[in-house]
Amino acid sequence: MASSAETAAMRRALDLAALGPRTGPNPRVGCVLLDDRGRTVSEGHHRGAGTPHAEAAALAALAGDVPRGLTAVATLEPCTHTGRTGPCAQALLGAGVRRVVVAALDPNPAAAGGVQLLRSAGVEVETGVLAAEGEELNERWSTAVGRGRPWVTWKWAATLDGRSAAADGSSRWITGEQARTDVHRLRGEHDAVLVGTGTALTDDPALTVRDAQGRPAARQPLRVVVGRRELPAAAALHDGAAPLLHLRTDDLTAALAQLHDREVRTVLVEGGPTLAAALWRAGLVDEVVAYLAPALLGAGPAAVGDLGIGSIDAAARLHLRAVDRVGDDVRLTARPGPP
Numbered sequence: 001m002a003s004s005a006e007t008a009a010m011r012r013a014l015d016l017a018a019l020g021p022r023t024g025p026n027p028r029v030g031c032v033l034l035d036d037r038g039r040t041v042s043e044g045h046h047r048g049a050g051t052p053h054a055e056a057a058a059l060a061a062l063a064g065d066v067p068r069g070l071t072a073v074a075t076l077e078p079c080t081h082t083g084r085t086g087p088c089a090q091a092l093l094g095a096g097v098r099r100v101v102v103a104a105l106d107p108n109p110a111a112a113g114g115v116q117l118l119r120s121a122g123v124e125v126e127t128g129v130l131a132a133e134g135e136e137l138n139e140r141w142s143t144a145v146g147r148g149r150p151w152v153t154w155k156w157a158a159t160l161d162g163r164s165a166a167a168d169g170s171s172r173w174i175t176g177e178q179a180r181t182d183v184h185r186l187r188g189e190h191d192a193v194l195v196g197t198g199t200a201l202t203d204d205p206a207l208t209v210r211d212a213q214g215r216p217a218a219r220q221p222l223r224v225v226v227g228r229r230e231l232p233a234a235a236a237l238h239d240g241a242a243p244l245l246h247l248r249t250d251d252l253t254a255a256l257a258q259l260h261d262r263e264v265r266t267v268l269v270e271g272g273p274t275l276a277a278a279l280w281r282a283g284l285v286d287e288v289v290a291y292l293a294p295a296l297l298g299a300g301p302a303a304v305g306d307l308g309i310g311s312i313d314a315a316a317r318l319h320l321r322a323v324d325r326v327g328d329d330v331r332l333t334a335r336p337g338p339p
């Protein structure tokens with residue numbers, strides 16, 4: 001059982017963890033060190049790949065001598081591997097920590113095993129403290145690491161009658177300015193933005209993150225185009241405003257595996273109906289964000305192509321996570337399958 005001081009420290013560690021970046025190859029992690037009377041002596045959080053892990057940061061922040069017999073409260077199982085930095089479980093052992101309290105276990109097979117290692121060294125370990133909160137914090141990262149492919153958010157815009165372009169192919173703009181600004185926020189929360197060569201050739205999108213005045217954000221997601229067709233030299237994607245990766249394959253599973261190898265953990269798909277249908281049919285969609293404009297077209301292509309569904313009983317059902325008004329449009333957030 002975790003003491004009330006430990007549970008309170010875990011809440012603090014979760015808040016600290018949330019200060020870390022939502023994007024990038026690593027999870028968000030926080031750590032609080034308590035003395036034998038349950039008082040906080042130090043805190044730390046992970047600030048992104050290559051910087052100290054939360055436990056190492058908390059140990060480094062201790063003023064003066066490291067008191068023996070501390071309790072470490074960490075939102076993620078301490079790692080056991082030497083990656084970009086050293087192993088945290090061993091660092092805690094080295095500091096003479098007596099007890100370790102953990103929220104979520106590490107789903108990364110390369111780093112996991114800290115709980116076992118600490119226990120076999122005689123450290124008391126309590127797991128599952130505020131586990132739901134700890135898991136929620138790194139839900140996308142954990143899904144990606146567990147599946148060996150990035151978390152996929154599929155975003156589209158459509159009219160009320162579900163059309164993503166008019167009969168003549170024009171699609172600028174379906175939604176209003178606020179919804180379009182919101183898409184830039186969404187891009188900024190992903191490691192990569194992906195389209196097929198079809199959309200790249202038809203729409204000539206830049207896929208960068210810009211503010212309402214058109215100024216580019218400091219951190220830009222990787223721009224990814226999938227497909228065998230070549231892009232013209234004058235394409236907006238060649239503007240140098242953000243890195244571009246052209247994966248010359250039609251196999252989306254292989255494309256996502258390549259992105260995973262590059263440590264891309266989250267992808268925002270902004271592709272057209274063909275790419276969307278292929279992704280959906282391959283079971284590669286984790287979340288859907290649809291911007292629906294109160295407008296009608298009556299003709300024109302839908303956001304998604306043929307899913308091979310012949311009757312209403314076979315409809316692909318999603319469950320709603322959120323419905324928000326964004327300016328004069330509606331943003332629906334949903335996930336595949338039952339809640």
Ligand code: AOF
Pocket residue numbers: 025026027028029030045046049050052053054055076077078079082083084085086088106108111112
């Ligand atoms: C921890 N504490 O604060 C973090 C952990 O190669 P590295 O050094 O960047 O290590 C990344 C892996 O370490 C990451 O995939 C995850 O399993 C774990 N992250 N572990 O004990 C931390 N950020």
Ligand code: ZN
Pocket residue numbers: 053054055078079080086087088089
């Ligand atoms: Zn670590």
